[in-house]
Amino acid sequence: MSERDLGLLAPVTVGFDDPVADEAVLGALVAAEVALTRAWCTVGVAPAAAADAVSAAFGWRGAGEPCAGHGIDPAALAAAGASVGNPVIPLVGTMRERVAVEHRPWIHPAATSQDVLDSALMLVARRSAEAIDAHLVDVEATLVAIAAAHRDSVAAARTLGQHAVPTTVGLRAATWLAGVRRARRRLADAAGALPAQLGGAAGTLAASVETATRTRGPRDALAAAEALPATFAAELALATPDAPWHTTRWPVTELGDALVQAVDAAGVVAADVATLSRTEIGELAEGAPAGSSAMPHKRNPAASVLIRSAAIRAPHLAATLHTAAALAVDERPDGAWHAEWPALRELLRLALGATGTLSRLIAGLTIDDAAIARNLGATGGLIVSERVSAVLAPVLGADAVARIIARAAGGESFEGLVREAVSASGADVDIDDLLEPARYTGLAGRIVDRSLDIGVEEPS
């Protein structure tokens, strides 16, 4: 029995075609090796036949795609990699065995394991980021529709758990939307910057120069080697690195920061949904709340629960990436690099799962107008006490208003007290307007409108 996680304890699942499963990682590792062979051919050092042979042998599917159909078993590779510290070393051996002798030198020439593993993980990450963005596009579209449809639905706003003043359901949706949109932008920035890695044993590409020298002579070798990283990156549809980044790990931490920001944005929605679907509140319900055979009246906010579990975990994973980045030393670190792999993968998985779950949650969200109205009235009109104070204090005096509110908080009719006091004062106040929550939503509608004007941003 070996290490195996098949999802039994994965509360937030990624679903079909999991882009971070071992099979997908392996496809990316193979693609990185094939891309490297292809790049050597493109820069004129390796013979073109090598690119063709290696591409064909290992299921190359084009720039930015992991290889498929390569026939290499991830579990066997994992077992072989465990004893040498990373899976690239046995992978190179396996790949060389499977091609003709003349092509073997062009598999993994002048590269180090970190070049291949970093590049493959960036490929996995870029594809995961696309899937996450697709989830968030769905979320954004649905939230735009909700914000538009409920632009003027008045509801109780709550601060520190207590009813404060009125707000609107539309503004709540627009607020969620703001978090999601910002997360998308940040993720697009980070994913677009993900570079390929190519530095050789210690970031100098010395072996690449040496390799190029043998074929092209010393005069052309530097240029060929210098062209290699961009060529390699293009084959993987990754960004060209400014320089080898064996110890400058911002590509990993910026990605991690963007992923946790996406989970944060999902977490805020989930926190609100879980809260507003409480039995006593009931303003929202998930479309497919998990039932309980023993307690069939329950409408468990199961999707919110799963997203919240991701939101609790994700910050710690992103922090792991920073701890690793900050401890990088020498020309390759003595532990920090290895710490990144599982943390980055799990964080990708959490972001994939949380955003996918959010997409389903939002698509099925039920809004109970009756419950919203009932709760809005729960404080007997005190939800607009802020406005009443502001309007009546100049008329009745601040002390008189305070007494009214105190009596209302104690149980007397707020409306009755207000009408009585205003009437006694002889002031000309439109009390119906004053006590109407819908008349005290400030700029809520305009903020929603601004949000709707943006529409759904295109995937980058």
Place this chain on the structure above:
Amino acid sequence: MSERDLGLLAPVTVGFDDPVADEAVLGALVAAEVALTRAWCTVGVAPAAAADAVSAAFGWRGAGEPCAGHGIDPAALAAAGASVGNPVIPLVGTMRERVAVEHRPWIHPAATSQDVLDSALMLVARRSAEAIDAHLVDVEATLVAIAAAHRDSVAAARTLGQHAVPTTVGLRAATWLAGVRRARRRLADAAGALPAQLGGAAGTLAASVETATRTRGPRDALAAAEALPATFAAELALATPDAPWHTTRWPVTELGDALVQAVDAAGVVAADVATLSRTEIGELAEGAPAGSSAMPHKRNPAASVLIRSAAIRAPHLAATLHTAAALAVDERPDGAWHAEWPALRELLRLALGATGTLSRLIAGLTIDDAAIARNLGATGGLIVSERVSAVLAPVLGADAVARIIARAAGGESFEGLVREAVSASGADVDIDDLLEPARYTGLAGRIVDRSLDIGVEEPS
């Protein structure tokens, strides 16, 4: 393609018979269900035949053992569990299908998913803790031998990376030993306290009382239900819970704290080994350093690197458990509980892998006496400057001693300067003794002896 981790990106591997793999978790889940059936029989509510039938059907192997040979597929269960939020619900369905109709009511009676999942994870944890302790027993025994063998081997002590004063190899081993021993004690405390969980829907065991009432009548039902948790715990060789702990998660956090402490202790050894095996230092070498085909002179401290990667990650995982614990709310939390599962499992795996790797590292550790001696002399005797200052300042005056040391730090012979100055002063000082590092190791030997007196503590 579903979520799968087969170890491809697991830098610190657990090895054979991984006690936290999905198969092992499933065995524990099944064992928890069987134990529950057995407990109901033991307390006289269920018929004894149910215990026998269920035990036989699902590979019961005795108290504290996960079930084996139960024929349930973890991947299928994971897929089924993903849609309902946890694997227990489909597991109960599957198990009921596989037994005779009359026994079905005695599978999972009056229990909630959390009862089974918490209890199963505690079982997994307890077994993992035993495996970790076994690793640490090996480490302790080897370190005792190293400390004894090198009790008086003088070496340079370093603070902030700089040579400070002499120490001994034995004291360094004894210091590692102190961390490992404390971690063992803490882990034993935490593992010994791991309780079974049994609370029903909301921690009152109301359904258990109801179930017992139907068989035993209201008079005996309370007593039967009250006996159930201890009976259930005994079947799993877990501690009896004081009360249901659905929202008081100290069993999880105390275990997590102990696990990270074990990884910390391993991390300290790994940091020292990685440092002291640097090319320029070379005092230590791992017995099986990872080679590099391209750079065959390298003796990579591969085990230290893997342990350090675990040490970077583990604190963040233990913190995840605390975040979850601190946010528990209601009678079952809305996300915090789900956040625990993968974090606890990964932390168990890190502690298993780090301690197993440490055991191999220590067993093969090579100590290079020549390098130690060379380094000890690297500062030309200034390694004992603290002593020289203390001894000669009263004789020569503090200023004169400071001048000597400054000149020596600038390149002149420390021994020469000292001999010259003492001779000029006419003082009676045993300079050979004064400059001998072995004469300035203080209580190092006695601290080692105290450590050796303890010996290897028995596994608890």
Place this chain on the structure above:
Amino acid sequence: MSERDLGLLAPVTVGFDDPVADEAVLGALVAAEVALTRAWCTVGVAPAAAADAVSAAFGWRGAGEPCAGHGIDPAALAAAGASVGNPVIPLVGTMRERVAVEHRPWIHPAATSQDVLDSALMLVARRSAEAIDAHLVDVEATLVAIAAAHRDSVAAARTLGQHAVPTTVGLRAATWLAGVRRARRRLADAAGALPAQLGGAAGTLAASVETATRTRGPRDALAAAEALPATFAAELALATPDAPWHTTRWPVTELGDALVQAVDAAGVVAADVATLSRTEIGELAEGAPAGSSAMPHKRNPAASVLIRSAAIRAPHLAATLHTAAALAVDERPDGAWHAEWPALRELLRLALGATGTLSRLIAGLTIDDAAIARNLGATGGLIVSERVSAVLAPVLGADAVARIIARAAGGESFEGLVREAVSASGADVDIDDLLEPARYTGLAGRIVDRSLDIGVEEPS
């Protein structure tokens, strides 16, 4: 302007006589120095007059007390310490200046800054732990009273935010109590183990042996030096260290783990209070909820909010201590040690503030029986649907019961449907009993009783 935190942004405040303020830390640092002088006298190396003079000069107040009235300015010391990396170096200079020349050698003899700083922080920690425990004793006593008074007050239990089955207010209090009690035990263990530190430059106590040799000769020097750590520890009322722990940092991490566990326990209570005092729920209210002049109807659970803010922060601080512990290297680490100081202090402050706030919160907690009863009935009897299903399924058939519950969840009268169906079936069922939530609280009362039997544990 220098670095100053006067509490302006400290949401959870510690209150009077803050045991971790810079003044208190300085008092402990001075006490550690005085204790060291005294220890050297006790073991017969320094003259007794030194102990008297130094004790008198710096406000020594007895074992385990920080010094007071020493006249050293913390801000000035902080400024001086900033340039040399720690405050001990300038402190020693200042203290030596203030005593007669003959006593100066007995201030800080043979010690390293880490000896004094570690020992002082342990002293600060031990005293803070006592204050935390005093807070928790108050909490425990009040919770015992609440659990007793409300042993049989039936309330809705909630899981995932949804009403599940009945529980009792007493059981909820007993559950909080369980977390608090465990935290107290763990903190007592950790605080009781806090050792003094005494190792000299690199943990060998070589300078101590040398110092003792000068006074006592080589024959007695080892014994005198060996007696020193225990003597020093006794002066500070700390535990005797097994060995110097410059790089085996379990005293710090075990304390940190216990502190975060205390904050976790407070966090659980705060989460429940914040939730149950929501406007729509209203079962609990803080005795002194923070008002809002603009919205006077709000009863903000201000104490819960502050405790929750601590609960969010504390796990990250405890994790910082583990990261530092795991990275300790050499005979004194190159950064990890310095990372501990502010993290440990802030964690002590959070635990002090959170438990103190909890004590006030619990003392003033208001329980609204009417709201509890209203909420218990909010699902129209479905709160006991688990029991109804269990009892009626054998009588009416599971399908018929499921139909009843589904109709009730849809809005029909649960009681009416149940009475109708049972009546139609002719079965003999006590429906009043069946539908009474108070009849379905299982072992809640007995669990409370067991908890009450424990009473309030004495401070250790």
Place this chain on the structure above:
Amino acid sequence: MSERDLGLLAPVTVGFDDPVADEAVLGALVAAEVALTRAWCTVGVAPAAAADAVSAAFGWRGAGEPCAGHGIDPAALAAAGASVGNPVIPLVGTMRERVAVEHRPWIHPAATSQDVLDSALMLVARRSAEAIDAHLVDVEATLVAIAAAHRDSVAAARTLGQHAVPTTVGLRAATWLAGVRRARRRLADAAGALPAQLGGAAGTLAASVETATRTRGPRDALAAAEALPATFAAELALATPDAPWHTTRWPVTELGDALVQAVDAAGVVAADVATLSRTEIGELAEGAPAGSSAMPHKRNPAASVLIRSAAIRAPHLAATLHTAAALAVDERPDGAWHAEWPALRELLRLALGATGTLSRLIAGLTIDDAAIARNLGATGGLIVSERVSAVLAPVLGADAVARIIARAAGGESFEGLVREAVSASGADVDIDDLLEPARYTGLAGRIVDRSLDIGVEEPS
């Protein structure tokens, strides 16, 4: 005695004019209040005299500057704020008392505490970011100079602590530079996006509309209120918020992510400096290494140690901000917001201190060419074994080369073995060139050149 941190335990100090000290925070809080008054005047609701009076009374110094000379005591305010949960409430009271009665309504009109506190913290953050960037500009300039001066200084590259292949000192500096530059860009992005906060009680600005209505009538009120946030932001030189961000906390987390990235970049330099200044390596030394009176030969890398302590802590603080962001709920969260303040401040302080310390470290960095050359030769030429293998394998056969290297690793002369074998083979190989480390630095020089071409980027 109240809560006080005067820097006694602050290992990484910020220095003069600490922009996050309580005094500075208070200046920003006052500035936020004054800016709000000014904004109300600018949008034509408040009388212009109010802006003048309030600005004059509280030391307004212009857009983006904290107020000074306002005469409000931070410690008193902290004490008053502790009882009500935040310092803004007593601040408003104090400020109102200090202006003429007619201006009082224009202090804090329609605002909530969070508006002022968030805006003030953003002001503090923006100013801190400028100071951090100024530190990093210095670092960048010095690193550019180092990279240029040492472009071709050949040194041993190390991976996993072991000598690997040659690199250059210039490339090492360029690698540090890459991290610093990226951190600057990220920080500029985050700091430039920091928005003012203005939402009122629950993010609708309803009270602002109400306030504007009283002066301007209902027709113009919406426009005036809508103009307010941008006007307010301009007074603080902050970005205009898209919408209130009471629960969408990306401004805080993006800033936190950028701050930790800056600390990461500093941490990498510090890790290298601490390592390369080890006694046995000695390639680098800090210009002002901390001495040790007892061990004067030590050249403690004190600045590196302090930076590393910050690098250990910072990821945990940034993670705290994400945990808080992900748990935001309702229209203002019940604990998460309060958790941000101290974490953000401490993270700002760490970034300020770490980058300031880095600036000093880099400015004084000593590079020991002799030590570099000595270490480069430490493996007897095996530092170029990768190249030797690549060049000679085709000539001598891979097995023969492997045997040579194995014998050399065992102690024989690598150069002798190579010369002998090549000579025996009769091959035409330029052995002097082959064994020259300076001939095997690949693209190191070109990567440095590209880095130098960028020059020092202007502060944004």
